[in-house]
Amino acid sequence: MKTAVLMATYNGEKFIEKQLDSIKNQVLAPDYVIIRDDGSTDGTVEFVKDYISTNDLVGWNIIKNQRNLGWRLNFRQLLIDSQNTDADVIFLSDQDDVWNLGKNKRQLEILAEHQEIEVLSADTEFNVSASEATVPTNYIFKDNDQELSKFPIEHFYKAGFRQGMTLAIKKEFISRFLKYWKEDYNLLPHDALIECLAGLLEVGYNLNECVAVHNRHESNASGKAVVTLKSPKKLHIQELYAKYQGYYDVIYKVLQDNNSPLEQEEKVYYEFTKRRIRSAQSGSFFKTIGQVLKDWKKYEHFSSRIRDILFSFKK
The missing domain is CATH 3.90.550.10 (Spore Coat Polysaccharide Biosynthesis Protein SpsA; Chain A)
Structure with missing residues (x-):
């Protein structure tokens, strides 16, 4: 080979x-x-x-x-x-x-x-x-x-x-x-x-x-957080799209190509991520909190729910 x-x-x-x-x-x-x-x-x-x-x-x-x-x-x-x-x-x-x-x-x-x-x-x-x-x-x-x-x-x-x-x-x-x-x-x-x-x-x-x-060492590119609570809202939305939606989009489509029994389960997370992004883009606290409550079990970490809510207050 x-x-x-x-x-x-x-x-x-x-x-x-x-x-x-x-x-x-x-x-x-x-x-x-x-x-x-x-x-x-x-x-x-x-x-x-x-x-x-x-x-x-x-x-x-x-x-x-x-x-x-x-x-x-x-x-x-x-x-x-x-x-x-x-x-x-x-x-x-x-x-x-x-x-x-x-x-x-x-x-x-x-x-x-x-x-x-x-x-x-x-x-x-x-x-x-x-x-x-x-x-x-x-x-x-x-x-x-x-x-x-x-x-x-x-x-x-x-x-x-x-x-x-x-x-x-x-x-x-x-x-x-x-x-x-x-x-x-x-x-x-x-x-x-x-x-x-x-x-x-x-x-x-x-x-x-x-x-x-x-x-x-101090120059390693990986391992550093892209978004912190001090980050602008724009970066929060960018990471949701360019990392998480990108991940679930690719995963879902490959599983679909391979007729995987896990296809529909990953589609759920793909659609969930798109809803997170729409809520973040809306700039509305009430829309975000409603989406977080609706999708509560789809978040992997409690900190991710808090992140979405906190960034809803940012301009």
């Missing part, structure tokens, strides 16, 4: 070399490494170009985006790029982690042994280098003493089960959802979408082995 590594970069010159080394030195060398830079203002692009040239790396390429997309849409574009290759399996990479040298080979072996798996995540070590860094709380699999754990079926939006940089994905799986991921769903994280969808389709598993070191 041919493989491709997708890496998103942004101002990563000071720490990218270790990750490039760990990709280059994999026991199973990738056939393609596609790197998209999101408008770095340091020397990231020049450094990577020199690295590729110096090491004579065939199949490696760095593309500089014409405009800053943000890390979510940058990964979306990389996933689109992957569809233009003949790779069978796609690996996702951040710019600042370090992979074990046997990572890709080990994950590919699992995919070959278990044809039912289309998305395979894995465990990591965490290296926290700054007090400002956020540290993800990983989902706990009840059978994590086994080699593999199956992703659960989560009906609500969830941040995912493992870091996106551990993912090995069959190319065909990407084609299932990519056609529905619109560019204006620009706050939708790729890893949450991929992992939760794989759980709902029952094709996602975690390899309960450490395959990399995940570095957490």
Whole structure:
């Protein structure tokens, strides 16, 4: 099976070399490494170009985006790029982690042994280098003493089960959802979408082995809240649309394509999210409180109900 590594970069010159080394030195060398830079203002692009040239790396390429997309849409574009290759399996990479040298080979072996798996995540070590860094709380699999754990079926939006940089994905799986991921769903994280969808389709598993070191520092793009109670109402509405409606829209349509028995259940949350957005856009406290009460059981968290009510007071 041919493989491709997708890496998103942004101002990563000071720490990218270790990750490039760990990709280059994999026991199973990738056939393609596609790197998209999101408008770095340091020397990231020049450094990577020199690295590729110096090491004579065939199949490696760095593309500089014409405009800053943000890390979510940058990964979306990389996933689109992957569809233009003949790779069978796609690996996702951040710019600042370090992979074990046997990572890709080990994950590919699992995919070959278990044809039912289309998305395979894995465990990591965490290296926290700054007090400002956020540290993800990983989902706990009840059978994590086994080699593999199956992703659960989560009906609500969830941040995912493992870091996106551990993912090995069959190319065909990407084609299932990519056609529905619109560019204006620009706050939708790729890893949450991929992992939760794989759980709902029952094709996602975690390899309960450490395959990399995940570095957490003050410059990490992920892990930071988009909206706080100090945010303007416009951002609240934008996140409801560009993240949550985007998520349920894509999930529902893919389940529909696959004649999943869960299709109608996810449609309920899709329609609920659209009602949340209409209430927020109305600017009416009374309309919002009525919608919250009507949809009370469709909110995953009490804090989400409070959020909608508090933002209804903002202009």
